[in-house]
Amino acid sequence: MRCESLNVIPLEFHPSSAGIRAQLLERDRTFQQLTGQHFRHYNGVDTQKSVDDCNRLDRFYVNGRVVIDYKTYYQWQPDYGLKVYKECADQGDDVIFDEFLEEDLLVTSPTVRGFDSTDRRFLEFFVNNLSPIEWDETCFDQLLLDLIPKRTVQALGKGKGFVIVLHGPPGVGKTLTAECVAESVHRPLYTVAAGDLGTDRAYLETQLRRIMQMISTWRAVLLVDEADVLLERRSLHDMKRNTTASVFLRVLEYDAFTRRILVLLRYPNLTEASRRTIWSNFCDRVPAGTDITEKQLDQLAKHELNCRQIKNIVKSAESLAAFEGRKVDAAQLEGFTKVQGEFERDWMGFVDVNE
CATH class of the missing domain: 3.40.50.300 (P-loop containing nucleotide triphosphate hydrolases)
Structure with a gap:
């Protein structure tokens, strides 16, 4: 049996060992930089120990901001890896970790632990899916x-x-x-x-x-x-x-x-002029662009919607436009505005009946 056919082999015998080694070193240097507390953007799958089965990991998809913080993670997730954490802590304050050797970097963890700011839960994040946050300075x-x-x-x-x-x-x-x-x-x-x-x-x-x-x-x-x-x-x-x-x-x-x-x-109720500004602002932030005239913005502003509703309508139209492979247009926005209005009427009727 050839060594390459085994499920697990020494890295040096892998045909792409040089490339794998370079990838591992790059990832693990990032891992070192994430000690302490850091605020990052995460896009990908992450994991959490299952509540029902301690041997199973539940997977979630996250596309948003996260806080990398081992100490707080272990403080509020005491059943997940606490044994290792305690063993290290029990060695006292005299334990000093020298600079990592290259061989050490190859076997560091591919994940870090922290907090998902969007869904407000502690999770384990893959290092390769983390990136710096692009702050909205405007x-x-x-x-x-x-x-x-x-x-x-x-x-x-x-x-x-x-x-x-x-x-x-x-x-x-x-x-x-x-x-x-x-x-x-x-x-x-x-x-x-x-x-x-x-x-x-x-x-x-x-x-x-x-x-x-x-x-x-x-x-x-x-x-x-x-x-x-x-x-x-x-x-x-x-x-x-x-x-x-x-x-x-x-x-x-x-x-x-x-x-x-x-x-x-x-904060007063929105005027037609302020609604127009909100429509314009959200449409300007659609990554793929929009195909909407100034006159169509004037018409959209006549609908008595609040900022949150307008934001949700633009997001829905953006998803539809991406699925159809075209830009967001006024017809899509008017369509979702109509759906929003119908939902509001049905919901208010439901609330009245139950009260």
Whole structure:
């Protein structure tokens, strides 16, 4: 039996050993550079230990930003590889790792561990699928705020921790404001909604303290969605809501939280002119381009949609256009706008019936 026919052979006997060696060395030098905490873009399949079977790995597809952080990973995923981590830790602080030899680089791990910022879960990422983040330095240009408030938010974003209260109807730019601040300071954005973490007091407090520790560790921007729950007057008829609010405010340290409110911004409903600007902005950001006239943009702006709805319509049209191998056009956008309107009417009817 020839050596090359075996499932596993020494690298030196592989017919493409030189090329494989070069690839491994390049990957593993990247692995060395990812020690500590790093914020990267990831595009590809990643893995997580299965909840049902400890010997099986669940696979997920991720195309978004991730935080590489072994220490935090092991802190919140104690059942995944903790034995090795503890064995290393038990050797004490006197263990010194000299510079890696070339032979060491060939056998380093092809994966690193960290946190998926989009789906908010700890995963294992393949080194070859990581790349530097392309920050959107023009993000504030897309924000429909008056000049002075916009400049104020930009300036505050460069300083130390602060609180901004954003108030207004859905889809008018509140989330985009938080995204712009995160983009300008090159930090992760962590979004948490007041109603997402359940109503069990003990569980809610544990989850919140975990989130606050992660935010502090990564120096991230925290967006608390539905924050009106925390600031409104308590009701005797909704004890679960009261519990959520009281736990949030205790973990956030309410007095310190309110003292750090530096800016209060109110977002009005979108006008036809502002909707046109939003349509134009999202269409300009379609990678493959669009085939839309100024007159067609005027017509699209007449539909009473918010920013989030417009964004979703453009994304849907972009996917359809890519499938059909052509540019996004007004007919596609009008079609998805009609679907959006029909869904809204059906949904409101469903809500009315169930109430």
